Amino acid sequence: xxxxxxxxxxxxxxxxxxxxxxxxxxxxxxxxxxxxxxxxxxxxxxxxxxxxxxxxxxxxxxxxxxxxxxxxxxxxxxxxxxxxxxxxxxxxxxxxxxxxxxxxxxxxxxxxxxxxxxxxxxxxxxxxxxxxxxxxxxxxxxxxxxxxxxxxxxxxxxxxxxxxxxxxxxxxxxxxxxxxxxxxxxxxxxxxxxxxxxxxxxxxxxxxxxxxxxxxxxxxxxxxxxxxxxxxxxxxxxxxxxxxxxxxxxxxxxxxxxxxxxxxxx
Numbered sequence: 001x002x003x004x005x006x007x008x009x010x011x012x013x014x015x016x017x018x019x020x021x022x023x024x025x026x027x028x029x030x031x032x033x034x035x036x037x038x039x040x041x042x043x044x045x046x047x048x049x050x051x052x053x054x055x056x057x058x059x060x061x062x063x064x065x066x067x068x069x070x071x072x073x074x075x076x077x078x079x080x081x082x083x084x085x086x087x088x089x090x091x092x093x094x095x096x097x098x099x100x101x102x103x104x105x106x107x108x109x110x111x112x113x114x115x116x117x118x119x120x121x122x123x124x125x126x127x128x129x130x131x132x133x134x135x136x137x138x139x140x141x142x143x144x145x146x147x148x149x150x151x152x153x154x155x156x157x158x159x160x161x162x163x164x165x166x167x168x169x170x171x172x173x174x175x176x177x178x179x180x181x182x183x184x185x186x187x188x189x190x191x192x193x194x195x196x197x198x199x200x201x202x203x204x205x206x207x208x209x210x211x212x213x214x215x216x217x218x219x220x221x222x223x224x225x226x227x228x229x230x231x232x233x234x235x236x237x238x239x240x241x242x243x244x245x246x247x248x249x250x251x252x253x254x255x256x257x258x259x260x261x262x263x264x265x266x
Contacts, residue, residue, distance in 0.1 A: 004191035011062030018063035046214030097212040117148035125155030181248035192234035
């Protein structure tokens with residue numbers, strides 16, 4: 001949240017210099033990297049990717065030059081891969097992603113059990129509460145890998161509804177941000193929408209074996225109070241931006257009506 005607020009403030013204050021190399025890219029990135037280094041030292045690469053990706057989206061929306069931003073994205077992803085490769089546990093996850101059959105009983109066990117859960121549920125599901133993978137077969141079934149449990153118990157139809165709900169949240173968030181009354185509201189809205197939507201996309205990708213295991217919870221669904229609290233804070237901020245934008249629009253319409261009446265009297 002601090003990274004989102006800071007980035008929104010920075011590109012609001014330096015709007016006129018957003019395309020400059022130093023003010024529009026290097027300075028804010030250097031400050032955010034000082035935060036990300038602390039997270040990397042805890043070997044939490046998933047959260048590092050989440051915050052870094054969100055900030056990059058905000059920087060792009062803020063008006064940074066794509067010719068500078070593109071190489072930075074490549075450098076950032078490459079750096080994360082190099083760091084992951086030099087950490088034995090993360091290296092195992094990368095290898096398990098590339099060769100799932102060879103690491104079925106080791107680093108790839110969690111994702112393998114998740115795929116079995118999806119396959120067991122099929123289209124209709126086994127019924128709410130009737131899933132078997134959560135009985136100590138699928139590790140962290142109540143947090144990181146709750147999505148396969150939904151697929152096993154409620155089937156493909158409900159999992160698609162869950163995906164649709166996240167798409168709806170992202171679409172609504174973007175619309176709210178675009179109709180914000182000021183630039184800070186625009187950037188803050190995009191930041192809150194991105195950090196929720198990107199977290200959901202990473203979790204869905206991990207649990208369906210489309211991405212290496214990252215250990216990020218599924219927003220609004222996974223068990224855990226801190227993540228739920230900050231996701232709800234993001235929703236509250238978006239609602240506030242929407243109300244302010246609506247009030248500003250209503251005030252503008254009222255002023256326009258007064259001006260028309262004044263002109264008509266003249």
